[in-house]
Amino acid sequence: EPEVTQTPSHQVTQMGQEVILRCVPISNHLYFYWYRQILGQKVEFLVSFYNNEISEKSEIFDDQFSVERPDGSNFTLKIRSTKLEDSAMYFCASSEEAQGKYNEQFFGPGTRLTVL
Amino acid sequence: AQSVAQPEDQVNVAEGNPLTVKCTYSVSGNPYLFWYVQYPNRGLQFLLKYITGDNLVKGSYGFEAEFNKSQTSFHLKKPSALVSDSALYFCAVRDPLTGGFKTIFGAGTRLFVKA
Secondary structure: OOOOEEEOOEEEEOOOOOEEEEEEOOOOOOEEEEEEEOOOOOEEEEEEEEOOEEEEEOOOOOOOEEEEOOOOOOEEEEEOOOOHHHOEEEEEEEEOOOOOOOOOOEEOOOEEEEEO | OOEEEOOOOEEEEEOOOOEEEOOEEEOOOOOEEEEEEEOOOOOEEEEEEEOOOOOEEEOHHHOEEEEEOOOOEEEEEEOOOOHHHOEEEEEEEEOHHHOOOOEEEOOOEEEEEEO
């Protein structure tokens, strides 16, 4: 069964450094998403991406963050100048959206980001 | 503003007994509602959704949920719980009036099924 994959599973970085989290969505999916889950808190929407552009973003997704689909298979989240409060589990998701915008999303296993 | 509430942090049930995990929502338009489950060290897995049509929707692993518009609820149910159902359950909503891409998750309810 096809699945969303994410690398690395765990990323440790120093405060102020840049990190890139990588995701490979399911191959025939058209919509891509990033979420984060701070330990013990709820899953929070960051951004959605369709047709090579951001379709919607939350207030969390400020200029520190960017997304890219560099090569037609990978979907990346870049966090510039990381802060301690960026420490969280980051989930990538994709959806087929064949019936419109309301299909279920398929989630990757997550990347745990630890900022020291 | 959209919101989802899961009033119970934890639900305990004995194996074989029915289970209910509660969810209420607030959106400006007609909601699109989802339930996801998360097992340890795994991503979220889709269980079921309500978009339109019958208020009772059936999903994976014997789970079902009932959409109640007047009570703005979408409770998750299963007639007979299994120990393997023990996991973290998230209710989620998407509001088409705000673009529809943004999914709002509840805080999650941890389900413990005791043998």
